[in-house]
Amino acid sequence: MSPWRQRGPGAPTASDPFGPDAPEAAALDAGTGEPTRAPELQHGASGDGPPPGDGDSLASRPARRFGRGRFGRALEWVGVLLVAALLALGLRTFAFEVFSVPSGSMTPTIQVGDRILVEKAFFNYHDLKPGDIIVFRRPPRDVLGVCAGPEVGDLVKRVVGLPGETISSRGNTILINGHPQAEPYLPAGTALGRPIQPPVHIPKDHYFVLGDNRANSCDSRYWGTITGSSIVGRVVAIIWHHGHPDLHIF
Secondary structure (H helix, E strand, O other), X not given: OOOEEOOOOOOOOOOOXXXXXXXXXXXXXXXXXXXXXXXXXXXXXXXXXXXXXXOOOHHHOOOOOOOOOHHHHHHHHHHHHHHHHHHHHHHHHHHEEEEEOOOOOOOOOOOOOOEEEEEOOOOOHHHOOOOOEEEEEOOHHHOOOOOOOOOOOEEXXXXXXXXXXXXXXXXXXXXXXXXXOOOOOOOOOOOOOOOOOOOEEOOOOEEEEEOOOHHHOOOXXXXXXXXXXXXXXXXXXXXXXXXXXXXEEO
């Protein structure tokens, strides 16, 4: 199958870009929308209170509060949006990436048109386990057109064999080092299609991958094992399924 690339306390939110810990801003006048100031102390004609200058000090005067002007607020919003864009770009490049799946070799788990979220920054291929779904660069042996399908740079499959293991098959059952493997992620009775014979010994830092749609998947049975360094990341969720937003965590 071939995919196509595509807050804690005090944190800012969309409705409060400065957060609850930001300095208190002046209130807005309900009629004009302009910032208002705290009322200054008024001295009545009757002489109540000392006149200005007699014992008057800065400490005895109420503080004046000045709000941010519209231009200042606009600049702050621009800054917030710029930071958000940079974070989104960084997350896409280094942490997570969304792929759209154009073919059916991973059905029924991943359908054609589904969008999958792939973990990249916190991923280490040495930590892969059997059953993990991964995205990886198209193997060199597949560039020659071993399999028909979209000519894209990345593929999505499931890991079934780890470095140092020997993988083979008997009927529709996968054998690892001669032992049958349970595959609970597959529907009962899933046909294997092309057998894994003769047995394949998986080299160091290599992985044997298969599509869940075993009888209609071009995978390690056709172009061999893949290198760990060719793996882009591990699929952690489906976020778009059957043509609408959905969330399925792996």
